[in-house]
Amino acid sequence: MTLRIGILVFPGVQQLDLTGPYEVFASAPGTKVELVWKSLEPVTTATGLVLTPDLTFADAPQFDVVCVPGGGGVNALLADAETLDFLRRQAAGARYVTSVCTGSLVLGAAGLLRGKKATTHWNAVDFLPAFGAIPVEARVVRDGTLFTAGGVTSGIDFALVVVAELIGETEARVVQLALEYAPAPPFGDGTPKTAAPEILAAAKAAMAGSRTERERLLAGA
Amino acid sequence: MTLRIGILVFPGVQQLDLTGPYEVFASAPGTKVELVWKSLEPVTTATGLVLTPDLTFADAPQFDVVCVPGGGGVNALLADAETLDFLRRQAAGARYVTSVCTGSLVLGAAGLLRGKKATTHWNAVDFLPAFGAIPVEARVVRDGTLFTAGGVTSGIDFALVVVAELIGETEARVVQLALEYAPAPPFGDGTPKTAAPEILAAAKAAMAGSRTERERLLAGA
Numbered sequence: 260m261t262l263r264i265g266i267l268v269f270p271g272v273q274q275l276d277l278t279g280p281y282e283v284f285a286s287a288p289g290t291k292v293e294l295v296w297k298s299l300e301p302v303t304t305a306t307g308l309v310l311t312p313d314l315t316f317a318d319a320p321q322f323d324v325v326c327v328p329g330g331g332g333v334n335a336l337l338a339d340a341e342t343l344d345f346l347r348r349q350a351a352g353a354r355y356v357t358s359v360c361t362g363s364l365v366l367g368a369a370g371l372l373r374g375k376k377a378t379t380h381w382n383a384v385d386f387l388p389a390f391g392a393i394p395v396e397a398r399v400v401r402d403g404t405l406f407t408a409g410g411v412t413s414g415i416d417f418a419l420v421v422v423a424e425l426i427g428e429t430e431a432r433v434v435q436l437a438l439e440y441a442p443a444p445p446f447g448d449g450t451p452k453t454a455a456p457e458i459l460a461a462a463k464a465a466m467a468g469s470r471t472e473r474e475r476l477l478a479g480a
Numbered sequence: 481m482t483l484r485i486g487i488l489v490f491p492g493v494q495q496l497d498l499t500g501p502y503e504v505f506a507s508a509p510g511t512k513v514e515l516v517w518k519s520l521e522p523v524t525t526a527t528g529l530v531l532t533p534d535l536t537f538a539d540a541p542q543f544d545v546v547c548v549p550g551g552g553g554v555n556a557l558l559a560d561a562e563t564l565d566f567l568r569r570q571a572a573g574a575r576y577v578t579s580v581c582t583g584s585l586v587l588g589a590a591g592l593l594r595g596k597k598a599t600t601h602w603n604a605v606d607f608l609p610a611f612g613a614i615p616v617e618a619r620v621v622r623d624g625t626l627f628t629a630g631g632v633t634s635g636i637d638f639a640l641v642v643v644a645e646l647i648g649e650t651e652a653r654v655v656q657l658a659l660e661y662a663p664a665p666p667f668g669d670g671t672p673k674t675a676a677p678e679i680l681a682a683a684k685a686a687m688a689g690s691r692t693e694r695e696r697l698l699a700g701a
Contacts, residue, residue, distance in 0.1 A: 448657045
């Protein structure tokens, strides 16, 4: 039986939130990974890469796993009834509902995080309570059949955990080796806790525009 | 001044070899990252994701950095004169010539690794001497203005190293934090040296088809 994994794609998605888990899921045996959006027109991601949806909301089957990546484009989805309705419908029948980075804010806006432990990008964790979620700072957070991942590259760790859960630990370990995932980050600044203060300040400044807009949108939520 | 980074895209590319470095490069200030191929038609990657080239070989400017990702589709490029000529022309004027995973075999086929230290995916390191390269097992290998990365996910480490070199260490550290790159691989099997024997055997079996074809192609090189 093929495991069908549907990943939401949208304008302004952070492509590595999507492409990291995609590669892990698609490298595991017995999976079919598809990008789903309102139309089949190619979309431009936050940093310029163009991705092409495989299915529309209307044509999508019930996925076994639904995954929402994050990025600046998340802001436009927080009050987008068509997308939120699609996610609610999928969530009702999916084995696992998942997100990477600020994708969890979209799950929250769809009402799918109420009373659940969840995570997101470090620069957005404080938004989670607005959706009734219990924020947890970790790269992968599980609450029952809900899996949420931290910022961007957390999606790779997350997807390996999900493959181990859904398919098997051996299969997940084989994928990890095939993708040569023995990371060696060149610097120690991967989280706000370990980052030098001036690096943290610069990263916050770089993301300030998107965050300010998000604060405004969520103040009305 | 904008730093122009051209990444080769081709049918059967391992998308994470490309999308990991793309996200790192494109998140750094003052860069323009573009996908280049023979035509602008969308191409299907090794695991199914569709990517769209931004430029053709004919329209490409002289890039500051040229990057060749790997994947099963590499095999078709090893004797592809149009692609190898393009890479040789770019390499002659680029500040840095780079590859991720088995992309280094394409650089090798273009004659760009002779006498140079280089790396590739762990399952392809033994092919490097056929191109006159000196194989090194590491995630990022530098020889002058040549940077080669190990398998797939090594591309993220590699791109951060290149951003630090080309733009600055502060900028690279800010990107690492923005991408929350403090990886936590769920298993210890990321390299053949650390993998359990049965996991290594299974990974080799999964990649045997592409490797056998490569052995045949390179036997005639």
